[in-house]
Amino acid sequence: MSQQPDRTTHGAAPPALDDPGLRADCANCFGLCCVALTFSASADFPVDKAAGEPCSHLRTDFRCSVHRELRPRGYQGCTVYDCFGAGQKISRITYAGQDWRQAPHTADEMFALLPVVRQLQELLRYLTEALTLEPARALHGELRAALAEIEQLTLADPATLLALDVGARRAAVNPLLLRTSELVRAQVKGRKKNRRGADLFGARLKGADLRGADLRGAYLIAADLRGADLRLADLIGADLRDTDLRGADLTGSIFLVQPQVNAARGDTDTRLPPALVRPAHW
Structure with missing residues (x-):
């Protein structure tokens, strides 16, 4: 063994x-x-x-x-x-x-x-x-x-x-x-958005400032997050199926895992934490 x-x-x-x-x-x-x-x-x-x-x-x-x-x-x-x-x-x-x-x-x-x-x-x-x-x-x-x-x-x-x-x-x-x-998330000054467990199915969040946001367990299925700032956001358990992450910045986001990334849509401008791999289908 x-x-x-x-x-x-x-x-x-x-x-x-x-x-x-x-x-x-x-x-x-x-x-x-x-x-x-x-x-x-x-x-x-x-x-x-x-x-x-x-x-x-x-x-x-x-x-x-x-x-x-x-x-x-x-x-x-x-x-x-x-x-x-x-x-x-x-x-x-x-x-x-x-x-x-x-x-x-x-x-x-x-x-x-x-x-x-x-x-x-x-x-x-x-x-x-x-x-x-x-x-x-x-x-x-x-x-x-x-x-x-x-x-x-x-x-x-x-x-x-x-x-x-x-x-x-x-x-x-x-x-x-x-x-x-x-x-x-306390590194981000000011009040952070709390969207824990929120139903954001298809939400229009293009360019949204979500730095340090609590998105634990949020339903972001098919949401538009193009160009959104998700630095230092907590994404544990967030449902990112068909979420549009083109151009989004997820640098330093926490508890984001590969299956979530694989389920989302992104491009060469999507910035990911270094431990994650850009999916081939992007």
């Missing part, structure tokens, strides 16, 4: 946001998202697929036979999804490299673990980012402790993980992330 780095050492440098363990690594995964997840014929998928049923494009080596043509073929949902490293952790650590084809009796359990470990890995991603934020230095001790606890949970045995109340773990970490957000 692979050994994971110890991130709890006192005084150690904070983990990096480009840690490959926090990104999907399909080459080291048993195609779990291509089997475990449900597809529904829609704008995101061209066909229906039940949970536990392998996608028809999944090859015997667990790679996708149409990976380079996903969007033209209607598999936009696949280009948006990211497991935050859960797939390879389950495949290579939890099951020590034994895949569900070699051991069919593990298949259902392995597939059921994906959404559980994915949520834990997402929490690791947020905690890792929080540890890179200088304004939140006073919270780094608590953040490190929370990160160590969540990381140990991701390495637990299947029975422990499947019995885990992930919602309770998220609720326990959330206040710490909120305090981090407040410290970071």
Whole structure:
């Protein structure tokens, strides 16, 4: 079984946001998202697929036979999804490299673990980012402790993980992330906009000044944010499907993750935090 780095050492440098363990690594995964997840014929998928049923494009080596043509073929949902490293952790650590084809009796359990470990890995991603934020230095001790606890949970045995109340773990970490957000956004002087959980579906926000705004969980589906200033805004959980981010400035925005960016529309003038990759379809 692979050994994971110890991130709890006192005084150690904070983990990096480009840690490959926090990104999907399909080459080291048993195609779990291509089997475990449900597809529904829609704008995101061209066909229906039940949970536990392998996608028809999944090859015997667990790679996708149409990976380079996903969007033209209607598999936009696949280009948006990211497991935050859960797939390879389950495949290579939890099951020590034994895949569900070699051991069919593990298949259902392995597939059921994906959404559980994915949520834990997402929490690791947020905690890792929080540890890179200088304004939140006073919270780094608590953040490190929370990160160590969540990381140990991701390495637990299947029975422990499947019995885990992930919602309770998220609720326990959330206040710490909120305090981090407040410290970071305090760098923006004056009153900041609070749009937490707001329904901004299709909102016309072109050129809006949203510096330091609280957009946690906001519904920004198909909103027009062209040229908007989103520096130091908190975007955790914001729904950015088809959000127009062309020319928008997201420099320093916090808790923005790759799946959100992948779901949005942008261009070469969209400014992203350095840890995120500009999607090929932009």
